[in-house]
Amino acid sequence: xxxxxxxxxxxxxxKLGDEKLQQAxxxxxxxxxxxxxxxxxxxxxxxxxxxxxxxxRERVVTQLDDYLRRFELEATARGAEVxxxxxxxxxxxxxxxxxxxxxVRRIAKSKSMVSEECALNDHLESEGFDVIETDxxxxxxxxxxxxxxxxxxxxxxxxxxxxxxxxxxxxxxxxITEITELCREAREILRPKFLAADMGISGANFxxxxxxxxxxxxxxxxxxxxxxxxxxxxxxxxxxxxVPTLEDATTLLRLLPRSATAQSITNYVSILTGTRGQNxxxxxxxxxxxxxxxxxxxxxxTELQPMLxxxxxxxxMNHCPVYQNIxxxxxxxxxxxxxxxxxxxxxxxxxxxxxxxxxxxxCGQCAVxxxxxxxxxxxxxxxxxxxxxxGLRPWRERVALRIWSWVAQRPSVYxxxxxxxxxxxxxxxxKEKRLHYLPGVSGWTKGRDLPAxxxxxxxxxxxxxxxx
Amino acid sequence: xxxxxxxxxxxxxxxxSIGFAALRLLETxxxxxxxxxxxxxxxxxxxxxxxxxxxxxxxRKLLREFEGCDYLVLPSGxxxxxxxxxxxxxxxxxxxxLESIQRLSARTYELTDFLVxxxxxxxxxGRYSGSLTYHDSCSGxxxxxxxxxxxxxxxxMPGVTLSEMTESTTCCGFGGTFAVKYGDISARMADKKCExxxxxxxxxxxxxxxxxxxxxxxxxxxxxxxLTRTLHIAEVLAGENGECT
Amino acid sequence: xxARDNILARIGKARQAAGHDIxxxxxxxxxxxxxxxxxxxxxxFDEQAVKLSSDVAHAxxxxxxxxxxxxxxxxxxxxxxxxxxPVLAPYDWRSAGIDLQARGARGDDMLGITGAFVGIAExxxxxxxxxxxxxxxxxxxxxxxxxxxxxxxxxxxxxQAWDRLRLEHGALPRAVNFISGPSxxxxxxxxxxxxxxxxxxxxxxIVG
Numbered sequence: 001x002x003x004x005x006x007x008x009x010x011x012x013x014x015k016l017g018d019e020k021l022q023q024a025x026x027x028x029x030x031x032x033x034x035x036x037x038x039x040x041x042x043x044x045x046x047x048x049x050x051x052x053x054x055x056x057r058e059r060v061v062t063q064l065d066d067y068l069r070r071f072e073l074e075a076t077a078r079g080a081e082v083x084x085x086x087x088x089x090x091x092x093x094x095x096x097x098x099x100x101x102x103x104v105r106r107i108a109k110s111k112s113m114v115s116e117e118c119a120l121n122d123h124l125e126s127e128g129f130d131v132i133e134t135d136x137x138x139x140x141x142x143x144x145x146x147x148x149x150x151x152x153x154x155x156x157x158x159x160x161x162x163x164x165x166x167x168x169x170x171x172x173x174x175x176i177t178e179i180t181e182l183c184r185e186a187r188e189i190l191r192p193k194f195l196a197a198d199m200g201i202s203g204a205n206f207x208x209x210x211x212x213x214x215x216x217x218x219x220x221x222x223x224x225x226x227x228x229x230x231x232x233x234x235x236x237x238x239x240x241x242x243v244p245t246l247e248d249a250t251t252l253l254r255l256l257p258r259s260a261t262a263q264s265i266t267n268y269v270s271i272l273t274g275t276r277g278q279n280x281x282x283x284x285x286x287x288x289x290x291x292x293x294x295x296x297x298x299x300x301x302t303e304l305q306p307m308l309x310x311x312x313x314x315x316x317m318n319h320c321p322v323y324q325n326i327x328x329x330x331x332x333x334x335x336x337x338x339x340x341x342x343x344x345x346x347x348x349x350x351x352x353x354x355x356x357x358x359x360x361x362x363c364g365q366c367a368v369x370x371x372x373x374x375x376x377x378x379x380x381x382x383x384x385x386x387x388x389x390x391g392l393r394p395w396r397e398r399v400a401l402r403i404w405s406w407v408a409q410r411p412s413v414y415x416x417x418x419x420x421x422x423x424x425x426x427x428x429x430x431k432e433k434r435l436h437y438l439p440g441v442s443g444w445t446k447g448r449d450l451p452a453x454x455x456x457x458x459x460x461x462x463x464x465x466x467x468x
Numbered sequence: 469x470x471x472x473x474x475x476x477x478x479x480x481x482x483x484x485s486i487g488f489a490a491l492r493l494l495e496t497x498x499x500x501x502x503x504x505x506x507x508x509x510x511x512x513x514x515x516x517x518x519x520x521x522x523x524x525x526x527x528r529k530l531l532r533e534f535e536g537c538d539y540l541v542l543p544s545g546x547x548x549x550x551x552x553x554x555x556x557x558x559x560x561x562x563x564x565x566l567e568s569i570q571r572l573s574a575r576t577y578e579l580t581d582f583l584v585x586x587x588x589x590x591x592x593x594g595r596y597s598g599s600l601t602y603h604d605s606c607s608g609x610x611x612x613x614x615x616x617x618x619x620x621x622x623x624x625m626p627g628v629t630l631s632e633m634t635e636s637t638t639c640c641g642f643g644g645t646f647a648v649k650y651g652d653i654s655a656r657m658a659d660k661k662c663e664x665x666x667x668x669x670x671x672x673x674x675x676x677x678x679x680x681x682x683x684x685x686x687x688x689x690x691x692x693x694x695l696t697r698t699l700h701i702a703e704v705l706a707g708e709n710g711e712c713t
Numbered sequence: 714x715x716a717r718d719n720i721l722a723r724i725g726k727a728r729q730a731a732g733h734d735i736x737x738x739x740x741x742x743x744x745x746x747x748x749x750x751x752x753x754x755x756x757x758f759d760e761q762a763v764k765l766s767s768d769v770a771h772a773x774x775x776x777x778x779x780x781x782x783x784x785x786x787x788x789x790x791x792x793x794x795x796x797x798x799p800v801l802a803p804y805d806w807r808s809a810g811i812d813l814q815a816r817g818a819r820g821d822d823m824l825g826i827t828g829a830f831v832g833i834a835e836x837x838x839x840x841x842x843x844x845x846x847x848x849x850x851x852x853x854x855x856x857x858x859x860x861x862x863x864x865x866x867x868x869x870x871x872x873q874a875w876d877r878l879r880l881e882h883g884a885l886p887r888a889v890n891f892i893s894g895p896s897x898x899x900x901x902x903x904x905x906x907x908x909x910x911x912x913x914x915x916x917x918x919i920v921g
Contacts, residue, residue: 013652024902031903043748052745063732065724070735076869084717097758137900149754153900160902183898183906190910195820211885221896221911224853228888239720244739250871251745264761265836268911269891274885279845281817283887294719301727321639325656359650361643361657362516364610384518397517405514405522409479409529411506422481434689443648446653448686451698453481458475458484462503 001119001147005344005353012330012359021327028156032318035262036369042256042264053255054373056248057309060240060449064300064308067209067242068291074212078274080287091292092123095201095234098288099129099304102232109217110223111135113312114236114292116334120201132193134222135230136186143170149328149439151300151335152260152314157327190222200226201283204237205311206252208288210245213273214289216255217266224270233272233284239291240308246271252311255371259313295347303382305340309372316366316376322359331356336374338366345383351392357383386420418457426455471499471582472537474530476544477509478678486678489594489706490543490579496706497583497591504533512550513699516644520558527555528565531572539586543702545608545676546644550580553611578608580617580676580701590624594706597627600699601670603661603684604637605677618676618701628704633668635660642683658687665696672697674704715817744872753826754834754867761837765894766907767915775861778918779809782826782859785916791857795824799846801861817848818855825851825912826859831874832867832917836893839917840874843888852892858912860892864921 004011015021040046060067072082083098085091091114099107107129109115121142126133133142139155141147143166148154157161160179167185168175176182202223206215214235216223227233243249249271257263276283287427299305317323317337328336332353333344341356356378366376387393407414429435429452437445471494475487487503494501509686511526530551534540542548552573559569583589600622615637622628626662641647641657648654661684675681678700685698699710706712714722750757764913770781786793794812802815818825827847829839839860843849852858868874871891878885897909907913 010648012650016652016656024830027903033822034525045746048746049748056745062729064723065728066735068724070739084720086716086719087657090716101817128714134910135900136898140900155900156903158901163901179639179765179901179904180906180908182901183909187724187908187910188785191820194910209735210742213885219896220898220909222909224890225910227880228849228853239811240723244735245742246875247742247744247872250875253810253871254745254748264765265838265891267765267893267894267897268893271885271889272887273889274887275886277845280843280848280887281845283843293716297720297727300724303730310849321641321657322650322653325653325660335887349709355894359646359653361606361639361641361646361654363606363639363643364640365606365637368610381518384516385520386518388518393518401514401517401519401522404509405525407510408509408526411508414508418477418481428570434686441648441902443651443654447690448658448683449689451682451685451689453482454484456484458487459481459505459507461484462487463505 008355012326015326039258039262057372061308070209083290090117096127107131107199108197108226109201111228160182194225197230199232202228206243216270219267232286234288236290259371315369319365342379422453470538472534472540485712486700489702489712492706497587509545543579549607550609551576584617599629599670601633601668603675631668631670633664642679745806755832767894772920797826820848822855825855829862832862838893841890842886856913859916
């Protein structure tokens with residue numbers, strides 16, 4: 001997907017002023033934040049389960065090659081073909097080759113964030129294939145030609161009215177405004193596409209080393225349809241998605257739906273292994289699995305390694321006060337919020353996403369809700385450190401920090417300047433005892449006053465305090 | 469008990485009354501308090517901006533300054549968190565000083581945590597009458613587990629009516645340099661915090677970190693609210709209706 | 714060097730430690746922590762299934778099933794024609810006025826009747842295994858899905874379901890589908906709407 005993370009600051013300001021978006025984002029609190037809390041509260045041993053989940057993912061990440069080899073062995077033994085792609089270009093090429101090999105024309109797709117990384121649909125369409133998204137949210141985005149703004153709820157930024165407008169325009173039917181009717185219309189439009197598709201493309205929430213299986217969680221049924229009806233099924237996912245056993249997948253499944261959509265379990269959990277059996281009357285005749293690297297392996301052995309535990313639940317962004325105020329599009333790539341602020345610079349280059357690791361207060365709520373205990377603020381801080389080491393910070397910032405550090409090491413210099421500064425600020429604050437504007441910190445004073453200091457420093461007053 | 473007080477650079481510059489309030493609270497509880505005169509900054513601004521080197525220099529300086537104290541107490545969850553949680557990480561590969569840093573961290577406390585869990589104070593020297601709402605500053609809450617302590621102390625003040633706001637644990641948007649670098653987002657977050665404060669009906673908002681209070685006050689005043697006070701927990705506990713000299 | 718070689722080499726080079734024997738770990742497949750489940754399994758299954766918007770009915774014996782289905786279809790004003798798994802074909806559907814064909818479902822079938830491998834009490838979930846006699850489309854394409862589940866097939870957790878599967882079947886079928894109610898979406902304004910691409914309603918008949 002095209003990267004626009006370098007425009008984060010400008011886009012964030014735009015999004016703050018987008019009334020429709022702000023109204024849509026208000027829904028995050030009750031649905032995702034309160035909802036998750038209620039779903040977690042149903043598990044009396046939640047902390048124990050979370051520790052186990054983090055442990056499973058950490059174990060896999062530290063021996064990723066062993067588990068991947070085992071997965072490949074099992075999957076192949078059951079008749080699937082496993083392909084490896086280092087880059088998104090390679091993955092796209094593999095996908096098109098598979099489609100051509102099987103004389104595919106029509107493709108039905110269920111949700112896959114990895115496919116967004118690849119801009120897969122664009123590539124397939126340019127190669128002459130007919131691709132349709134079947135996840136309702138992704139289908140809406142396909143019609144609107146927009147990228148997703150959230151990894152689980154892709155059209156969280158759109159209102160019902162906007163969707164009604166879109167359906168009216170694209171389906172050329174009378175305008176519908178009721179949500180149930182909009183869903184019914186989407187079902188009617190998409191049902192024939194499922195039935196006519198030669199190939200189904202899905203993602204994978206997990207791949208299981210024990211059995212060579214691909215595991216998909218969905219609510220709509222489209223995931224089941226695209227992996228059952230067409231004669232070819234291709235699952236594409238990241239190399240880090242492997243888990244050891246069915247029991248491990250089960251442990252993670254206790255936390256993924258609760259963290260993502262406040263559900264105890266998603267409506268459908270489908271575990272797909274191999275191709276259609278000899279006497280089966282349905283199911284894919286050909287099952288391909290594409291394992292994408294795209295820089296994931298480069299995170300191993302670095303401070304960013306814990307990021308590979310991620311199970312793409314979206315809890316971090318749901319609880320992030322920055323995301324809650326600007327939504328996902330400002331982040332400029334596939335993954336928004338805290339996890340996106342780590343993955344984007346890691347995958348598309350530090351210099352292309354300078355703002356993302358910096359646009360955080362380190363409030364820490366993301367780390368609190370992460371089901372696999374990724375220390376997100378630490379990872380963001382590490383990226384800031386990398387930016388400094390690579391000389392990517394603006395000179396004004398470097399100088400200001402250097403001055404502060406120099407002064408803070410020298411108590412008498414610090415004392416002199418601080419006494420001067422607070423006296424000046426106190427005067428500038430005047431009778432109102434606050435400043436409406438201060439050059440150098442206009443970022444603060446644009447939206448807030450700056451309370452004037454007392455005028456004397458603590459150390460100054462303390463030194464002159466009469467001893468009792 | 470020899471307690472070292474690190475007032476923090478923000479308190480030193482912007483609101484010394486917080487430092488004096490902390491001093492009064494500790495002395496009233498029977499501590500021998502020392503305030504090393506060379507103290508400046510704990511190094512967090514540099515650390516959070518990715519400059520680990522400057523953070524280490526200031527950490528070593530702080531370590532030297534508080535060598536002789538049994539405890540190090542700060543009226544700030546953010547700076548206490550820096551020393552307690554992050555100093556050991558900063559020196560993980562510095563074996564010569566790591567042990568001393570770990571001992572320093574182990575005896576570093578945020579003020580209310582110290583008052584409740586170490587000094588176990590029963591009598592609160594200050595007097596306050598009116599309604600308050602409490603904002604849970606992020607570092608104090610999530611790095612140090614400060615949440616029950618300030619409320620426990622406030623409950624011992626007969627004149628205080630605590631009116632909890634919704635989303636008291638949501639970040640106010642300060643975040644150090646974030647407030648300047650991403651001022652628009654920061655101001656919006658502050659605005660939402662102000663909404664919750666106003667809805668609580670309290671006459672004042674109390675917190676354990678001056679950064680949060682300056683941010684919140686800045687937004688309150690810009691919104692035209694000149695009445696809602698912003699008080700540090702130390703000022704409420706030690707002063708006369710929040711006033712401390 | 715293939716992509717596979719490059720990727721595995723990069724991973725291998727970055728590894729910090731020798732690690733443990735994954736083979737024995739996988740063979741043992743230890744369970745993680747399981748939430749405590751109070752009460753008896755059947756009532757728990759019932760309660761959770763209803764919570765997730767399935768309809769639940771009870772039959773003393775299998776002879777009652779066609780009647781229960783007929784009543785349900787009448788109640789909801791639904792057509793009494795559909796498809797079923799072959800194992801259910803011998804029931805007396807004719808007397809109940811229901812016309813069923815024992816085959817996989819097509820796009821225009823409105824009713825699908827299946828059995829279930831097990832029911833999972835923890836979340837009120839049905840576990841279905843695909844196969845020549847248990848086509849997956851029957852529970853997926855029609856607007857109404859009816860599932861027949863024996864009480865003795867209700868287990869507490871998904872972990873217990875895996876144990877049963879390993880015991881009774883050995884290997885996994887092409888598709889294991891866990892179904893927890895009618896298909897749904899919340900993509901539009903985060904409002905949950907039942908009936909997306911799969912069934913609009915699920916009736917679970919618990920027998921015994």
